[in-house]
């Protein structure tokens with residue numbers, strides 16, 4: 291068997307990941323060609339002297355990303371892939387099959403989409419045009435380094451009202467997306483070579499940035515009510531990245547007791563909590579819990595926000611609220627850096643916020659997403675029933691389903707044939723176990739109520755005849 295990856299048990303990277311990366315590289319490098327039959331799981335287990343679970347997990351990940359295809363009664367084959375980009379970006383794509391319906395008929399439960407039908411496009415266009423028309427020299431200049439003061443002022447007001455976060459514009463830095471925020475924090479806190487804890491599973495977009503900054507990720511398991519603080523206490527990390535308002539991707543809300551324990555950990559260890567409040571605007575049930583930042587009395591919380599969910603992902607507008615104690619350090623360390631978000635976009639957002647339109651938009655969207663969320667849950671109950679379990683469902687723009695008797699990959703394949711795209715969240719686990727392959731992530735922000743119902747009906751038809759296990 292000419293198939294001998296070098297797997298090193300001494301490395302911190304799990305064997306599953308090493309095997310996955312090796313095969314992926316071979317495929318992308320053209321050394322494993324489409325149509326090549328892969329060794330069976332049993333053969334590879336024996337050949338490499340590793341566990342069946344390791345091979346299974348690597349194969350499943352490669353299948354969910356479309357690199358491998360499993361053909362019943364035939365085996366596992368290298369799939370036809372489009373020529374990868376020079377620096378391949380791992381985007382979880384459902385496997386494409388020849389018989390799939392044309393893309394415009396698809397009901398696509400992709401996460402990250404927002405509602406465009408009710409988007410106040412006219413008003414936004416007016417703000418963009420007014421921003422450019424404003425007679426001022428600023429149009430010919432760079433933005434202030436931390437971002438436009440007026441925008442930071444608006445954000446500061448907004449956060450006080452909506453999240454109880456007290457801040458001055460001086461503490462706020464405008465960034466071009468959450469990943470840019472994380473990269474900046476890595477530089478500021480000198481996290482290179484340091485241990486950084488994050489929820490397991492957690493947002494892979496952030497994990498990639500931390501890894502690229504040579505941080506050692508310490509995955510902290512989740513309990514029913516979120517991050518295991520007990521586990522964090524035994525870790526070597528002095529920084530933790532968390533999504534307390536709506537754990538990504540599972541969905542639970544971190545209760546107040548755990549928030550206090552987390553703060554205590556930060557105070558005692560002089561650690562930092564990086565709080566990502568990415569979709570806190572969209573909460574549909576239960577009492578809102580104050581943000582960690584609003585509870586922080588010792589300046590240990592770095593707060594991250596984004597306009598990607600509350601407004602549009604395409605504006606690439608997000609922000610960091612730093613404790614005042616870090617601002618001097620920031621100014622010193624980043625003195626030579628220019629602001630990377632266009633001042634035109636920032637000014638347009640200022641006008642949009644000053645007119646009260648942003649708050650109106652958020653209120654309208656909250657109602658609309660709540661309607662979609664209810665329609666989704668109702669359709670699941672009506673058409674699918676106990677064949678799936680809805681994991682946590684109180685807020686946000688996505689939900690997770692736990693499947694019974696079928697894996698995510700099998701369901702993705704079946705659903706594609708019927709014209710529905712659903713996604714496996716497996717990439718959000720640093721160390722996925724076989725159980726992680728029984729989840730499906732459904733984003734619903736960009737779909738209409740009718741599309742949601744239609745999509746779930748079709749998904750239900752894919753589950754017919756599946757025995758619950």
Ligand SMILES: Cc1ncc(COP(=O)(O)O)c(C=O)c1O
Nearest residue numbers: 467468469493538568596598608
């Ligand atoms: C946990 C989490 N944080 C932040 C974001 C938004 O990132 P950005 O601000 O780069 O659009 C997302 C989007 O998917 C997310 O899932």
